[in-house]
Amino acid sequence: MPPSPEPSNVALDITHIIKYDPFLYFPDGNIVLAAAGPVQNPGRYDSDSESEDGSSIDSEEARKTVTLFRIHRSLLSMHSRVFRDMFALCSEGSGGQTWDGVPFIPMFDDDAQDASNFLRVIYDPHFVPADLYDFEYHRIMLGPLKLADEYEVEGMKNQVISRVKSAWPSRSHREWDDRDYMVAEHYNPSVADIEDAISLVVEGGIQDDVPEQLALMYYHLSTYSERNDFENINSEHFRVLFRGRQNLNRDMLEWTKVRFSDCLGFTSDGSEKCARASLHMKFVAAFVSADDPLACLCEAAWRCEDGDEVFGAKLCLDCLASVLWHLNHTYRYSCFKAIKKHFAHP
Numbered sequence: 001m002p003p004s005p006e007p008s009n010v011a012l013d014i015t016h017i018i019k020y021d022p023f024l025y026f027p028d029g030n031i032v033l034a035a036a037g038p039v040q041n042p043g044r045y046d047s048d049s050e051s052e053d054g055s056s057i058d059s060e061e062a063r064k065t066v067t068l069f070r071i072h073r074s075l076l077s078m079h080s081r082v083f084r085d086m087f088a089l090c091s092e093g094s095g096g097q098t099w100d101g102v103p104f105i106p107m108f109d110d111d112a113q114d115a116s117n118f119l120r121v122i123y124d125p126h127f128v129p130a131d132l133y134d135f136e137y138h139r140i141m142l143g144p145l146k147l148a149d150e151y152e153v154e155g156m157k158n159q160v161i162s163r164v165k166s167a168w169p170s171r172s173h174r175e176w177d178d179r180d181y182m183v184a185e186h187y188n189p190s191v192a193d194i195e196d197a198i199s200l201v202v203e204g205g206i207q208d209d210v211p212e213q214l215a216l217m218y219y220h221l222s223t224y225s226e227r228n229d230f231e232n233i234n235s236e237h238f239r240v241l242f243r244g245r246q247n248l249n250r251d252m253l254e255w256t257k258v259r260f261s262d263c264l265g266f267t268s269d270g271s272e273k274c275a276r277a278s279l280h281m282k283f284v285a286a287f288v289s290a291d292d293p294l295a296c297l298c299e300a301a302w303r304c305e306d307g308d309e310v311f312g313a314k315l316c317l318d319c320l321a322s323v324l325w326h327l328n329h330t331y332r333y334s335c336f337k338a339i340k341k342h343f344a345h346p
């Protein structure tokens with residue numbers, strides 16, 4: 001629900017600490033909006049509670065703070081029918097509140113940092129990180145996404161959905177592997193980065209629009225299990241991770257029960273007998289112990305293509321070709337499909 005458009009029902013009083021958004025208080029703006037709390041670090045959410053001038057803000061002060069934005073009605077009206085109606089109402093009658101000579105609308109149900117980011121997205125096209133895999137994006141866009149929903153800014157919501165779909169490709173395991181390689185190589189996201197991506201989708205209320213992407217986010221988070229104690233993860237997230245990994249392992253072990261028949265051929269260098277028959281157990285061991293089963297299968301496929309050992313087994317050329325085919329068309333394909341199913345948000 002949008003806040004009441006009646007401007008006289010909530011007033012600023014002497015107990016409020018009034019701040020001005022450093023970027024979004026335009027001298028030629030023709031309406032002032034007020035949202036609750038400080039804008040700590042323009043455009044960024046910081047956990048250390050530093051304001052933009054470097055001073056720290058305690059929670060009592062933050063609770064009393066309101067941040068003012070002086071912006072342009074026409075621009076906001078263009079994006080949102082809800083804003084257009086609010087502005088129309090406040091300019092109709094007399095007696096509405098004013099601030100700095102222009103109409104004043106309290107939006108005390110909205111967080112000032114959320115509002116600041118939301119308005120920045122509308123005003124400044126360079127504010128949103130252009131790099132598709134920049135994890136800062138999820139942090140910056142949660143506030144704007146919430147407000148886009150509240151004020152019916154469909155375009156902004158659709159843009160977030162489409163960006164999440166591009167950054168978390170769910171159509172094929174090959175696309176995912178490319179993305180995974182790129183992200184690991186150049187971005188090295190932390191547990192908090194992945195959690196922020198999940199928050200954007202869940203708290204931003206778009207999980208029905210990107211269910212497969214959300215499952216991939218959970219899967220990505222589960223690949224950190226051996227290296228982190230997950231102290232910031234809530235129990236609901238933990239259940240998804242734990243259950244997802246359990247079910248995935250169960251499925252993959254089931255599929256791996258396909259027998260690899262014995263082979264009388266010799267390995268590519270001719271030195272040893274092909275070890276195809278023993279591949280089954282090595283496959284199981286490698287898969288179950290892997291932090292990231294999908295990446296483990298991908299690496300096995302690469303090694304296979306290069307004619308190397310697969311899960312420590314030396315194979316003849318015929319068997320390498322056959323195992324490669326199974327890796328690409330059975331295991332990786334099935335594993336990717338199973339991830340989207342088993343890591344689904346409840």
Ligand SMILES: [Zn+2]
Pocket residue numbers: 263264265266274275276315316317318319320
């Ligand atoms: Zn063989």
